[in-house]
Amino acid sequence: MSDMTSTADAPRSPGRPRSIRADEAIIEATLDLLAEGSTIEALSIEAIAARAGVGKATIYRRWAGKDALLLDALRRLKGVMAKPAGHSVRDDLVLLVGAIGKNVDPRAAKIMPCLVPVVNRSADQFQLYQNIISPRRKLMREVLRRGIDEGVLRADIDVEVTMALLTGPMLIQRVLQWNPDLDEQTLPERVVDAVLEGIRAR
């Protein structure tokens, strides 16, 4: 949590300690409400408190406002970053593409679309978004460069465009459900293979 007393150096303040269960309940209530379809700005502290079985003061004691709470809640969603094995370039790409928009928490699928409008609303939030995706982008870039070095991929490809090529289809499918008929399970494989082989007859 952002403004909670840090765990280690605290000389143990007197009085009743803050309830960890309340922390958990508040975060969970926030995510639940979002996953149930509430939009970010329709989300009210009062609703969160009621859902968590908690007084409003308990929330304000921990977070400065809705934004700070949301930031912590959303952090909870982020899945572990995929780690490519490093053997086959194709398999590594399939792994990375499959990890796009994939989160541990099933609620994330409902919540992600709500974040899209937020991303470009301010420079701060855009930076926050870039901070999340840039390590994943770096991972993919390294795999592609490795492929070039190994001679598996052509040397003259535009790496950045290729990354967009691999990421875009997966993202619009997971976030937007762009084509309801596409099978999400096999999509990573099919995308990677299509990008590898190209579609021109030869």
Next chain:
Amino acid sequence: MSDMTSTADAPRSPGRPRSIRADEAIIEATLDLLAEGSTIEALSIEAIAARAGVGKATIYRRWAGKDALLLDALRRLKGVMAKPAGHSVRDDLVLLVGAIGKNVDPRAAKIMPCLVPVVNRSADQFQLYQNIISPRRKLMREVLRRGIDEGVLRADIDVEVTMALLTGPMLIQRVLQWNPDLDEQTLPERVVDAVLEGIRAR
């Protein structure tokens, strides 16, 4: 407009006719406010009325509520659908890919991200979204099939995946500004060429 008296068959109702300028001003005010960063649900009828220089009643006389008004306002944004020339498959694809997320109205760029969360909120709205994109998807599908028939494209490609491949990169760039360093102008060309040729060394 959805509930305005239809133009043709109306036997001319008595009294003062509704102001066309008011219609226009209301729609424009709605789009302006959205483009200035207001989110859809933060948008209030009162704000729209004030911005349009119009009484609230004038809005309620025309639309049942915010949703109906928004539906009409957003209809205004939709650009003309691109029309492929039919000569070169590559050029047609570049044209179609370039048209993705491209609208006549410059305000659309700011508004589109706000629509992402709405799309999957109800079956109705999802259908509405599909109705908009499916004719464009059909167009691209026809170009790809033509390419296969002409022998320009391989016969064994998955057409639906290929469409996602062409659409995804453009969409995440236009809507999400996924990679700020990518040049949006030349992106359609580069995407189409990359998809055509593939990235595997040979």
Next chain:
DNA sequence: GCAATACGATACGGGTCAGACTCGTAACGC
């Protein structure tokens, strides 16, 4: 036991908004 701090619950003033309503006025057909 006592001070300190937390808890859930509730009340408060201040704010925004939806929708329905009321003004006096303006534009139309007859």
Next chain:
DNA sequence: GCGTTACGAGTCTGACCCGTATCGTATTGC
């Protein structure tokens, strides 16, 4: 001119919410 309808502006009631404060109670260290 008269009936009809629309106009902009404004009012009013009832929601809902924020952020703070105040209850009585619970949990900690000393």
